[in-house]
Amino acid sequence: MLNLNSEQKIFLAKGVTDLRKSITSLSILVAQEFELDPHDRNVYVFCNRRRNRIKILQYDHNGFILYLKALDQGKFIWPKENESDLLEVTNKELGWLLHGLSLVEKRSETGEKKYYSY
Template identity: 50%
Template sequence: MLTLSNAQRVFLACGSTDLRKSIDGLAVLVQESFGLDPFSPCLFVFCNRERNKLKILCWEHSGFWLFYRRLERGTFQWPASSESTVSITSRELRWLLDGLSLSQRQVHPKVTVETVI
């Protein structure tokens, strides 16, 4: 299983993105359109108009990773927002990749523990 534990934040590009763009095109989009640093330890997630394909751009050490996911059936529950990007947690990204909504009501809330006893 692929894990992306080094990513500090996850940004979703709201709306649809032309997924014919490759690494350079998506990195320019992150920098110029979103005002974010594509070399930061973040994941940048893009979705096509039909919401059945995703690309995730990630910088690691000396180069970019570009992950691509295509659903054979169904669509991603892509959020609608007037903002250019939405910041989500890695847990919420996992929900999105599994076909779930970002606003899960059945999920257990995060617990902050201060002591064992």
């Protein structure tokens, strides 16, 4: 079961990730490509090219946990790669994504809702 608290940040790796990668390869990706510490207890979410599988990498006390969600049918609505490689989302937005819904960015300082294009 995915165990998240309000202090943890959740990062989506935009675009495509080769999900043949294991815990070690994904943690190296976090460290080298995103220049973040994979041991920092944040959550990192990756999606495959076909957008039917997601892997979630999390460090918990003394080791890594790797979750896999594979859809029987349909696709995840996944953000395309553009300016930055990572997208920070809330726990609620991760839940939307895992249930097949689109992500809506939090309201900006002007109060406008921004929508991601897929």
